[in-house]
Amino acid sequence: MRMSHLVGRTMREDPRDATCPSHRFLIRGGYARQVSAGIFSLLPLGKRVVAKIEAIVRQEMDALGAQEVLMPVVLPAELWEESGRYQNVGPELLRFRDRNDKNMLLAMTHEEAVVHLARTEINSYKQLPATLYQIQTKYRDEARPRAGLIRVREFTMKDAYSFHASWECLDEFYEKAREAYIRIFERVGLDNCLCIESDPGMMGGDVAHEFIAVADCGEDVVFVSPDASYKANREVAMAAWKYEKSDPLPLEKVPTPGKQSIEEVAGFLGVGPENTGKAVFYTDSDGNLVFAMIRGDFDVNESKLRKILGVAELAYADDEAIKAAGAEPGFASPMGLDPEKVKIVVDNSIAGSSNLVVGANEKDFHYKNFNLDRDLPDVETVDIALVRDGDPCPLTGAPLKALRGIEVGNIFKLGVKYSEPMNCRFLDSNGKSHPMIMGCYGLGVGRAMAAVVEQSHDEWGPIWPLSIAPFHVHICALDPAKTGVRETADQVYEALTAEGVETIYDDRGAKAGAMFSDADLVGAPLRIIISPKTLADGEVELKKRGEKEGERIPLDALIYVVKTRLNGASDPRK
RNA sequence: CGGGAUGUAGCGCAGUCUGGUUAGCGCGUUUGACUGGGGGUCAAAAGGUCGGAGGUUCGAAUCCUCUCAUCCCGACCA
Structure with a gap:
């Protein structure tokens, strides 16, 4: 071309x-x-x-x-x-x-x-x-x-x-x-x-x-x-979280005026988010209300939740639906809810933790010291947590990388x-x-x-692998008006094309810098530079995409060398 | 669908706040000259419904209303 x-x-x-x-x-x-x-x-x-x-x-x-x-x-x-x-x-x-x-x-x-x-x-x-x-x-x-x-x-x-x-x-x-x-x-x-x-x-x-x-x-x-022994996408990823329990303290109702989010409640009571229980309400595709409970420092993985519930879709529930089930948005707790009206799903993190702050199902009040086994017994917990960067790998325990x-x-x-x-x-x-x-x-x-x-580029453009490069060889004819440059470039182009080498030939006579920049954008694995400078010695330059310096090749060996390079290296980037 | 931003020449932008002749700049394109190893220099030229519609005004790229499009963050996502 x-x-x-x-x-x-x-x-x-x-x-x-x-x-x-x-x-x-x-x-x-x-x-x-x-x-x-x-x-x-x-x-x-x-x-x-x-x-x-x-x-x-x-x-x-x-x-x-x-x-x-x-x-x-x-x-x-x-x-x-x-x-x-x-x-x-x-x-x-x-x-x-x-x-x-x-x-x-x-x-x-x-x-x-x-x-x-x-x-x-x-x-x-x-x-x-x-x-x-x-x-x-x-x-x-x-x-x-x-x-x-x-x-x-x-x-x-x-x-x-x-x-x-x-x-x-x-x-x-x-x-x-x-x-x-x-x-x-x-x-x-x-x-x-x-x-x-x-x-x-x-x-x-x-x-x-x-x-x-x-x-x-x-x-x-x-x-x-x-x-790399474990790899999973965010929707299905698991982690080997470790929890520490302490002695349960008596349940205590405390006023938390206007504090609804985990951040606000934890800040107001002077505890960390990991000492709170988060309540997330969903409505499934059949209109059923779902109460997902998870520790405050985690987020709910909706894919896992969908799978556990066996439903195709989940959407955040609106406040009306939450109130209809007897819970108070922003101050919700699983305690005292009617299991007929709301399906309660509790994450393992809740079972693994002690003395959590949870809602009191009453506006402007929370409970301190919630303990699942005491305060909501006979609940089977499941994994509905979203893995975070650095959480322990389920196989090795080493920190997972996102x-x-x-x-x-x-x-x-x-x-x-x-x-x-x-x-x-x-x-x-x-x-x-x-x-x-x-x-x-x-x-x-x-x-x-x-x-x-x-995955394969530098600051100038793509660096294509040979297998999908638009062209394999890019000829730049520098200063083509000078003696022999255009003629030589034409001949090299014809010869390579005749040999079945996919070649693009910059015959525009543009500035060297412009040609090089465009060649970088085309990203062909091999570049041939034909210029008066080397032609005087009967040579041209051959250079790999991405390399600064090329090498001089005698003109009469060029076709052979190029073909060898292309056949020899399945990936000239390496 | 929520939040934010932008629409002016092929591309990238200024001009809009504070309305005022033929709407500018850089790159690219065309012509010519000098050049010639990472986008050089000079001279000339072509190229515009200023996203669209309506309005205000003697006068609108600029102000007002509506609208369309594109991008970013989020929601969503075989």
């Missing part, structure tokens, strides 16, 4: 709203342009990177025996009514009507569509297992897109769906898929990508993993033990969540009908590109 004809100009200054490196460089380098909030066009450079990621994904999926298909982005609502998601999913599902007033939607994922295929094409155990995948646009009407290409509304995703006659078969395939994902992320150059257990959430099923590319601008928080990361992939054991309601069944060898056991496997292609930039 001659740079003089490449569409997609580079920019010297950061776009105003770019906050993280991938956003800055992908815009400045001419990889992508924003069209609307969370909606981007890819320019040739970006399209090349994405195509390479897709090629790697295809290879690994094909190696798993998965078969590529293509399903529509626009789907009829009735298909989603079958699974129940048309009602269950919130406004992030974009719904609209076609000209015949029929309810339609933009697919945010394709379980329904793939089940529609599978239930007509697959009927017998003899056809199982089977895996279908596609690389297709998804749309999620995110409330707030952010961080450039990391959280967007329209995006390209590889999604695969496996169908099995037995759970054992799913388990076996799931593990293979998990390993394939690890290989994919290695190959695209995400050096720091964690595969961790995650909360299946609304997806259903009980096993799920997500792949988190560690990066400061990521939105997900994961906890990792120092020896890391931020970008979720670049997730895999789920779906089981029969979709096949059952949607009637996707097969006949076994005895002629009996069963719902197919399913797994699904998602991977964000554009996100992966952004994540690589997050």
Whole structure:
């Protein structure tokens, strides 16, 4: 590619709203342009990177025996009514009507569509297992897109769906898929990508993993033990908290006028937040009131609570609902509440602590010296606490470290969540009908590109791994009007291209500094600098992206050296 | 959905508080010259519904009302 004809100009200054490196460089380098909030066009450079990621994904999926298909982005609502998601999913599902007033939607994922295929094409155990995948646009009407290409509304995703006659078969395939994902992320150059257990959430099923590319601008928080033996995302993370109990003191009602929050109450009574009990009220999807109690220095992990209660959604309860159950907002206590009206869930931290300050269910009063086993006996406690940075690892006891990361992939054991309601069944060898056991496997292609930039860049631009670099070699012809420079550069470009080396050639005759800066933004692993200075000795310079000094190579050995470098090092960054 | 901020040339910004001729600057773009190793110098040029609508006024980028868009923090999130 001659740079003089490449569409997609580079920019010297950061776009105003770019906050993280991938956003800055992908815009400045001419990889992508924003069209609307969370909606981007890819320019040739970006399209090349994405195509390479897709090629790697295809290879690994094909190696798993998965078969590529293509399903529509626009789907009829009735298909989603079958699974129940048309009602269950919130406004992030974009719904609209076609000209015949029929309810339609933009697919945010394709379980329904793939089940529609599978239930007509697959009927017998003899056809199982089977895996279908596609690389297709998804749309999620995110409330707030952010961080450039990391959280967007329209995006390209590889999604695969496996169908099995037995759970054992799913388990076996799931593990293979998990390993394939690890290989994919290695190959695209995400050096720091964690595969961790995650909360299946609304997806259903009980096993799920997500792949988190560690990066400061990521939105997900994961906890990792120092020896990496334990890693889990914030929703499911546990810790080996230690508690100390002391002798129980008599319960004492004390006035706490206007002091409602933990901070206020603890400050007013001169104790630490760890000496208080926090009351958090939720309403579940069926309208039931839930009272979660946890020590004042912890926060409630809603994912854990949802799982324990077996409910899909929890929202903070309003004051009216709390009062209706006999509790006083801001001064609430589990003591004396009617278990018929409110479901009480108590965290282990409460059982492990003594003489806590809790509400008195009376405005402007709290109790001192609450002890669970004495004051609220026969309550089974559970873990509903959110892990904090530095909490002890459940395996080793060492302090857990909180890391931020970008979720670049997730895999789920779906089981029969979709096949059952949607009637996707097969006949076994005895002629009996069963719902197919399913797994699904998602991977964000554009996100992966952004994540690589997050993990591999310097102050000038991306440092692409060879595997997904838009070009492998970048030729800079310095001062091309001088004797032989343009001719030599043309010849080198033609020769490399003829050899199948993906080469971009800066033939614009720009200032050296401008060319170097643009070459840094393009981020090709190898750079050839052709200038009068070295050409006089029959040499050119060869330099790795990110290195300050290059080396001189005799012109007649150049093609050979470049090819050797590219073949020899799978990752020229190292 | 709550809180905050911003919309002026392709990009980054000034001008708005305190209304007053043809709306500026830097980068980029085009033309020419000198240059030539991390965005050089000089000369010339093109490029604007000042986000939109309504209003106040002799006069609005500037004041008022409404509206749209984008970003940030939070809520939310297959």
